[in-house]
Amino acid sequence: MSDVVRELGSRALLDEAARRGADCEVWSVRRETEEVVCRGGTVERRSDVVSGATAVTVWCEGTEGYAVQALPDSADPALVRSALAVGRALPDRVVAPDDPPPAPERPVRAVHRPCLDEATVGAVRSLSEARTGLDIELRARAERSSVRLHRQGGEARGYRTGLFQLQARVTSTTADGVGFVSHQAFGDRAAGPLGEAAPRDLAELCELADVLATPPVADPRYDDVLVTGWVMVKLLALVAPAFQLDTVNEGRSPLAGRTGRRVCAPGVDLVDDPAAPEYPLAAPWDDEGTPTRAVPLVTDGVLRRFLGNRRSAPGPTDRGSGWRGASGEMPRVGPSHLSLRPGPVIGAGPREGRRLLRVVQANGAHTSNGITGDFSIGANAVLEEPGGVCRNAGNITLAGNVFELLRRIEGHDGVVRVSRSHTAFLTSPGVWANHLTIGR
Template structure:
């Protein structure tokens, strides 16, 4: 990979420009298992090269797929810079961060035959339940090379398992769940140990006739649902949204915007991060960034460009798109952590409405945080019995929801958007309008 970056940096220097080259060689293995067999298997590989050039007070960009050494890429980036006009000065050179900071090595997941057989075995029992497992292993070799400096390199990846469980009773009960980790072994251990058995039992409950009347005392949003709702609020914690007037949190640093004990931390190198990266796609070292502490807003995620515009320093959150598009502000591993553990059982003498699956947004607004979504839920009576609550509608505002979290169930769930991951446990809340 370094040969192409050497060539592009040298070509830019010949044209009187400073240059930074980003290269990614990406591999993906995927398979689908049903009825005790591997139904489909595919492996793909792709490369991409992106560069940024600075010349005469301008900044230009270009992307080439597949990657490689092509002098026209430099000329395209220079032409883009001239078209965009004046830009901030080129950033100063930096000292490369350590190759592998944090707990243990970076991830290199594989879908070998042993993994395929384990997955197939998990789908083998037909009965009244159909189990479909979709596994995916991603690996990336990333290089970032600024002219005049040493190249930065890392290899990392993530393993993803999607379970789709369908139970057939008087009705059809369906539940889907995604699991992520640094290795297939870690994810499969959870699937074999607890997750699939719990999902199968839940699908069977959803296959029963729903209760005729929806009546409950408390509400618990499973992490699968909470993390999708919280995704509406994530842009508000990004500095580009603040600078562009799209964040309702602008100017509120130091204010309480969440429940007591609630924290929000972005840490791509956390022990449970599914995709550990030592530096972002601009070469800034990744570190833990606290955005909420005890419900109080402490700051925002930023990239090199947005931090310079705001007169601060990047949080290491400048990340490129799937094809190497220019960096935008994105989290790495953003964890919402409510303060009080309450478990997932109903309180004494009370009926719990447990919302277990979101079925898509009817209406949602990522700027205001307003939402209305369809969902599936179960009613858990004081004796622990579970009943199908049927299809319901949840409505509310995600920012108000953050202020009305009473506790959590201790079961973190993860949602993914390309290289960004967001996680939250299930939360006990009273901040929703619920109906059928």
């Protein structure tokens, strides 16, 4: 669909709102998603889907209303009527923004539009081939999105994104047991994840699955603990809301009032950057139109600021983190590309002469509390002997407090892992910590 046709749709909605005496903003997204699943050297299924949403926000007589339709670039005037009805039903009195959002200061970088051509599918299929006893399932996805925002009194503007995602599920089956491990890789084109999967990631996953399929060691004692990036990104997701202004305003963040105080170990940075070079969904502005920029939440262990949006932040300098859900829901505060960057590297292996417990996979939260940071999760771990030999440590329970973990990070292994939830990416290396409670 051309930009001219798309603008005609948003203009029709803006005109409908104006006829009804309302200020209006139209946001829309159009997504093209290709997916292929390969297993054992064969293509199991393929899909190609076009989806999207149109969201309308209206301000009229001190009220704010919104409506969403699961259709990209809709021009249906019923959207405006529904948004006005919602505004009249809501109790809150809201003042409309004075002006259309400003244009972003920096140019948008070049965007690649990945696709699942036959060469890419062939590469994925080839990587899924495995020996007897090993099952490799690879899910490759190419996403191409186009986001547009049109505010009454301003010009329509938009940006495009391209994302290639490779998800691997490796299962090793032996006479003694079954070992399973999963992994995700992302990039703005297929060459990155596929290039890493063959020489490094996939070989590591297969080796790890084989170890987890062996009987657990009888002696579970260890000297050091490494919580790998695969597990750290899940723990970081638990407390990410504490770094958001909406959570602070609602009294649910334990970090409220602690700006300028130490909340992480010295040398640890926590940065949200929607334009990070490694972030394939880079956005010049958030879903409210506010220009995005890198937000240093924690610098050298000290809390500096919070993420905010138009509703939660007092001024424009604290905004830029208002993102809609997958179905176009009203913008809420959230990270885009949140990176935990710890201080000095101790090293990928255990210290000389010491036995390492490497926690490699979280299997679900038994209990977790995003306000206090307390957690107890099931996990898989391996024991690495001083000579480098790895053995299965079995299923364990890992418990502690994420905020305390951040304050007591002793180092990291430099191996960064990534987790994705819609538009939010969380990245972290593995970290060393000896104060967690571990049981079997």
